[in-house]
Amino acid sequence: MGSSRRADSSGFSHLDRPVQFLKGVGPKRSEALKKLNIGTARDLLYHVPRRYDDASTIQPIGSLKVGQDATAAGRVRSMGVIPTRSGLRIFQIVLQDETGYITCSWPGQPWLERKIREGDQILVTGPVKHFHGRQIHPREFTLISRADRNDEEEPAGTVFVTYPATEDVPQWVLRRIFRKNLDWLLEQAEEEEYLTPELRKEAGFLDLFEAFQRLHRPGSVSDPEEGRRRLAFDELFFLQLVQALARHRETEVQPGIVFERTNEFIRPLHQSLDFELTEAQARVLREIYQDMGAPRRMNRFLQGDVGSGKTLVALFSMLLAAESGYQSVLMAPTELLAEQHHKTIGELLERAEIPIDAVLLTGGRGAADKRKAIKALASEGGAVIGVGTHALIQEGVTFHRLGLVIVDEQHRFGVRQRMALAEGEAEAARPDVLVMSATPIPRSLALTLYGDLDLSLLDELPPGRTPVETVLNYPRERAQVYTRVEEELAQGRQGYVVFPLVEESEKSDLKAATQEYERLQTEVFTNRKLGLLHGQLKSSEKDEVMRAFRDGAIDLIVSTSVVEVGIDVPNATVMVIEHAERFGLSQLHQLRGRVGRSDTPSICILVAEPGEQARERLTVFCRTNDGFEVARADLQIRGQGDLFGAQQHGRDPLLRFADLRTDEPLLTRAREMARGIVSKDPELGDPDHARVRAILDTRHAERLKMWRVG
Numbered sequence: 001m002g003s004s005r006r007a008d009s010s011g012f013s014h015l016d017r018p019v020q021f022l023k024g025v026g027p028k029r030s031e032a033l034k035k036l037n038i039g040t041a042r043d044l045l046y047h048v049p050r051r052y053d054d055a056s057t058i059q060p061i062g063s064l065k066v067g068q069d070a071t072a073a074g075r076v077r078s079m080g081v082i083p084t085r086s087g088l089r090i091f092q093i094v095l096q097d098e099t100g101y102i103t104c105s106w107p108g109q110p111w112l113e114r115k116i117r118e119g120d121q122i123l124v125t126g127p128v129k130h131f132h133g134r135q136i137h138p139r140e141f142t143l144i145s146r147a148d149r150n151d152e153e154e155p156a157g158t159v160f161v162t163y164p165a166t167e168d169v170p171q172w173v174l175r176r177i178f179r180k181n182l183d184w185l186l187e188q189a190e191e192e193e194y195l196t197p198e199l200r201k202e203a204g205f206l207d208l209f210e211a212f213q214r215l216h217r218p219g220s221v222s223d224p225e226e227g228r229r230r231l232a233f234d235e236l237f238f239l240q241l242v243q244a245l246a247r248h249r250e251t252e253v254q255p256g257i258v259f260e261r262t263n264e265f266i267r268p269l270h271q272s273l274d275f276e277l278t279e280a281q282a283r284v285l286r287e288i289y290q291d292m293g294a295p296r297r298m299n300r301f302l303q304g305d306v307g308s309g310k311t312l313v314a315l316f317s318m319l320l321a322a323e324s325g326y327q328s329v330l331m332a333p334t335e336l337l338a339e340q341h342h343k344t345i346g347e348l349l350e351r352a353e354i355p356i357d358a359v360l361l362t363g364g365r366g367a368a369d370k371r372k373a374i375k376a377l378a379s380e381g382g383a384v385i386g387v388g389t390h391a392l393i394q395e396g397v398t399f400h401r402l403g404l405v406i407v408d409e410q411h412r413f414g415v416r417q418r419m420a421l422a423e424g425e426a427e428a429a430r431p432d433v434l435v436m437s438a439t440p441i442p443r444s445l446a447l448t449l450y451g452d453l454d455l456s457l458l459d460e461l462p463p464g465r466t467p468v469e470t471v472l473n474y475p476r477e478r479a480q481v482y483t484r485v486e487e488e489l490a491q492g493r494q495g496y497v498v499f500p501l502v503e504e505s506e507k508s509d510l511k512a513a514t515q516e517y518e519r520l521q522t523e524v525f526t527n528r529k530l531g532l533l534h535g536q537l538k539s540s541e542k543d544e545v546m547r548a549f550r551d552g553a554i555d556l557i558v559s560t561s562v563v564e565v566g567i568d569v570p571n572a573t574v575m576v577i578e579h580a581e582r583f584g585l586s587q588l589h590q591l592r593g594r595v596g597r598s599d600t601p602s603i604c605i606l607v608a609e610p611g612e613q614a615r616e617r618l619t620v621f622c623r624t625n626d627g628f629e630v631a632r633a634d635l636q637i638r639g640q641g642d643l644f645g646a647q648q649h650g651r652d653p654l655l656r657f658a659d660l661r662t663d664e665p666l667l668t669r670a671r672e673m674a675r676g677i678v679s680k681d682p683e684l685g686d687p688d689h690a691r692v693r694a695i696l697d698t699r700h701a702e703r704l705k706m707w708r709v710g
């Protein structure tokens with residue numbers, strides 16, 4: 001990235017100094033700044049304004065007219081609290097600029113007397129009313145500078161900035177701190193520049209000095225966006241860099257297995273299927289076969305919509321491994337799913353007359369069964385395919401010749417850790433890895449969370465699927481909803497009623513699944529057999545209910561969202577989702593995927609309170625059955641914060657400046673650059689990369705540890 005003028009590879013920076021030593025801060029204020037997560041000078045630099053007001057929209061006070069919505073700025077000339085006959089106390093000030101003065105009134109806010117002082121410079125926004133002359137009734141105000149501090153006059157910039165502030169560190173204090181320190185902070189930022197002028201020019205990025213300057217001291221309202229873009233790139237770049245290093249370590253450093261395709265097993269499976277693979281399946285399999293056939297380890301992320309045929313893709317991959325004499329494991333998130341996969345795979349192998357064994361290993365099986373499975377996996381000529389849960393990677397489970405690990409995304413890190421241990425033990429433990437996800441996520445989110453993996457998409461459903469009809473009902477229409485459910489049950493079909501919570505909490509009026517289960521059983525579906533499923537049940541109890549449902553002993557399952565994992569009961573054709581507005585769209589899509597699993601038309605009924613926003617979201621959902629489209633809509637509507645969910649580590653948000661809704665081009669560039677650097681200089685030992693290495697080691701240490709790329 002070019003040895004820049006003052007390269008300092010130690011990573012030391014004045015920005016790591018405690019904020020206390022900056023001008024105008026001191027011990028007391030630095031304590032208060034902690035509430036804003038500002039501990040160091042760097043934190044202060046990164047504490048960027050939350051709002052920018054175009055000063056050209058600030059109107060001269062002399063020209064304000066009654067009826068206008070005005071933004072005005074000036075100094076407080078006088079102030080006081082005025083009691084009214086009705087007992088209401090009104091805080092009033094007279095605000096003056098070069099063109100005149102005007103009264104500002106805050107009815108019912110006498111306490112403002114303690115906040116504002118005569119001589120303060122403030123900015124107000126609100127309607128101009130006629131009341132003993134002209135008055136502004138501010139909706140908002142910002143204290144720009146304090147009167148009694150001998151502060152230099154706020155420079156008459158063209159953009160007013162408003163920082164996130166607290167009671168103890170109000171706006172004017174922050175502004176004053178920045179006035180005194182910004183020049184120094186910007187100089188320090190310049191020292192940390194890691195992109196060469198050439199690279200910046202090519203990508204159209206500002207340098208760090210300029211970027212922060214435009215965020216803290218914008219010259220125009222478009223400046224902050226340019227600054228943000230640079231910082232967004234930085235955070236995406238370092239995230240991608242860590243992942244590129246992880247990818248390098250896992251796929252390149254240790255040689256992988258070169259699987260050779262003989263078609264011994266793959267062909268019979270093909271021939272035994274009574275359908276063609278979808279184009280997406282064929283494409284994804286080509287990607288997988290290519291990875292597996294190459295000397296580097298596969299590290300691939302397979303995303304596919306509900307019902308897109310992931311299991312079959314998994315099986316073909318395992319057969320390729322088997323053709324070279326290697327074992328595979330397929331790890332599912334729950335026992336029931338593991339059982340289901342095991343059964344499906346067993347049937348497919350049997351039908352194709354492929355002479356290999358698949359064993360099931362889950363925690364819930366009997367000790368003798370477990371021992372048998374473990375033995376089969378460990379011995380030559382034993383099991384070629386292991387299907388199971390976490391139990392597969394527990395202590396004491398060894399493999400004769402493991403070549404491929406297929407794992408649910410939830411277990412990604414656990415499997416890595418376990419495999420890292422195995423690497424210490426045995427030479428041969430270098431299996432290829434395929435991570436599968438049950439819920440589609442938008443590409444930008446996938447690249448952010450799984451940047452270390454290569455992406456494969458199953459973005460096509462097998463032909464002949466009838467899309468699930470999805471409708472939206474109000475709670476008052478519940479009687480009709482039940483009638484509709486009963487129609488399905490009367491035809492021998494099954495269904496689900498899903499609730500968001502288990503226990504009725506005081507704060508919410510959510511109907512607890514438990515209560516509803518009893519009510520539905522005793523008052524509504526009296527002739528049907530209902531089952532109850534909720535998060536408080538032990539997993540063995542849950543599995544018991546689901547097994548009974550699968551075997552047809554239960555007609556209708558009343559459940560909290562625990563049902564969402566990939567349960568496959570094709571006879572289930574109706575689903576009711578209560579309080580649908582409380583679920584994210586992707587979660588709704590997962591739930592909906594429990595029906596529509598045969599050629600019989602299915603229906604999904606959302607019951608939601610009236611409410612504009614929620615209904616708009618749900619209407620989008622009713623219109624499409626495409627999981628990727630649902631995921632995109634979810635990201636658009638909810639933003640990325642929610643979607644990161646459990647993936648967040650520590651108190652810092654994963655991304656502060658980048659917005660995955662709009663920054664995909666930036667992300668792609670960051671990824672290309674990160675991968676480019678790692679492929680040329682994986683140790684980052686080149687003097688050109690000293691700055692990058694230093695930033696990584698000092699500011700991303702925790703993340704490096706998490707990805708085990710120290």
Ligand code: ADP
Nearest residue numbers: 275276277278304306307308309310311312462
């Ligand atoms: P996923 O795990 O992606 O939700 P599954 O692997 O369970 O989907 O597949 C759903 C169903 O579709 C299974 O019954 C499977 O046999 C069937 N299936 C898979 N691929 C095809 C295909 N190409 N054509 C028709 N049916 C398919």
Ligand code: MG
Nearest residue numbers: 256292294296
């Ligand atoms: Mg390989």
